[in-house]
Amino acid sequence: MQVLFCHDGPIRVDENENYYGIAHNDQMFKRYYSIADKVAVVIRLDQIQSGESTRNLSQITVSPFEVLETPNISSAKGIFLKRNKAKGIIREAVLRSDYIVARLPSMSGFIAIDYAKKYDKPYLTEVVACPWDAHWNHSFKGKLVAPFMYLATKKRVKDSNYVVYVTNDFLQKRYPTKGKSVNCSNVALTEFDETLLKKRLSKINKKNKGNKIIIGTTAAVDVRYKGQQYVIEALAKLKKQGITNYEYQLVGDGNQSYLRSVAEKHSVIDQVKFLGPMRHNEVFDWLETIDLYAQPSRQEGLPRALIESMSRGVPAFGANTAGIPELLEDTFIFSNTKNNTEEICGILTRFTKEQMKSQSKQNFEEAKKYDKNTIDKRRKSFFEEFQSTSIICT
DSSP states (O other), rough: EEEEEEOOOOOOOOTTTOOESSSSHHHHHHGGGTTTTTTEEEEEEEETTTTTTOSSEOOOOOHHHEEEEEEOSSSSSHHHHHHHHHHHHHHEEEEEEEEEEEEEHHHHHHHHHHHHHHTOOOEEEOSSSSSHHHHHHHHHHHHHHHHHHHHHHHHHHHEEEEEEEESSSHHHHHHHOOSSSEEOOSSBBOOOHHHHHHHHHHHHHOOOOOOOOOEEEEEHHHHHGGGGHHHHHHHHHHHHOOOOOOOEEEEOOSEEEEEHHHHHTTTGGEEEEEEEEEHHHHHHHHTTOOOOEEOOSSSSSOOOHHHHHHHHTTOOOEHHHEGGGGGOOOGGGEEESHHHEEEEEEHHHHHHHHHHHHHHHHHHHHGGBBBHHHHHHHHHHHHHHHHHHHHHOO
16 A cells, blocks of 8 residues: 655755655654555655765655655746646556645645545645745745635645644634644654753853843745844844844855845844754754744744744744744734834843743743654544545545
């Protein structure tokens, strides 16, 4: 029995046909073996160049595992020139599979669902992000695409018999389904060490007024909807008020030129540190060195990085985007409007020592809801229901 996973991706591949990913990794793919004994994947591939480091990637080693490469149909050019080729690949893959898992939003996921319905193949839909937010906040071209992606996602989710949402509430309201659903975050934490919370509280207690406050964000630094520029602009506003004891550390891969230009334009380049990509275990070590975590993005599902920071007792603030308000108190949420930098300034200056300790404790407790065993059991039970019902129906 084969389950087919469909998403635009990409995942990386080297010259020896070894596959690597970040979000697409062994931990993610293992869950689908509870549906069938073989996993096939329809996805776009990105070639790893000779000499390129795979240090920050996870090799995919699950087996049996088959990858079926599709062309890039995430762009307007790809949709017009390569959609028919992609449809042919996905059609054949659907016909050869017993169950379909379509991760949305993605063009490959849309096509897979359409073929699954046409050929009466049982399918399960995963909703991991909001396409409206992703495209509307991306660019002018993105604003043209946003209505199509929104409606395409909304229709397919509505008609799906089984839907997994990564949020507790946000995506369910924006993309409701008539079928059965479950909330299962892609974040799965494996340990909650009370000594880390004690260390955090001690770190906060040692802070004195005027000491350096390190703010951190982990995200790609060349994707503008991740929103790091708003924190940088807030630092500039605070500098004009004579407040310069904030340092913003950015962990993440990508071209740094845009964010550097923002920092230089506002004369705060000395307060912004680009640390580059880190391995997952290195990120956890880094989290223990910062004072505040910022999640300023305008497109999210339920942000893994924020939950991981909370599991280390880091006080945090973030944008009013997708699942972020499900994790943080309203006081520490800023809007996605032109006033957002003023609001960030207000949040930063209101973070007293007592508030930081209170948020540290609250965040640590909130993160416990994302215990791996709890989420895995909930997802496995839902997958088994999907599988057993599908057998009866087919």
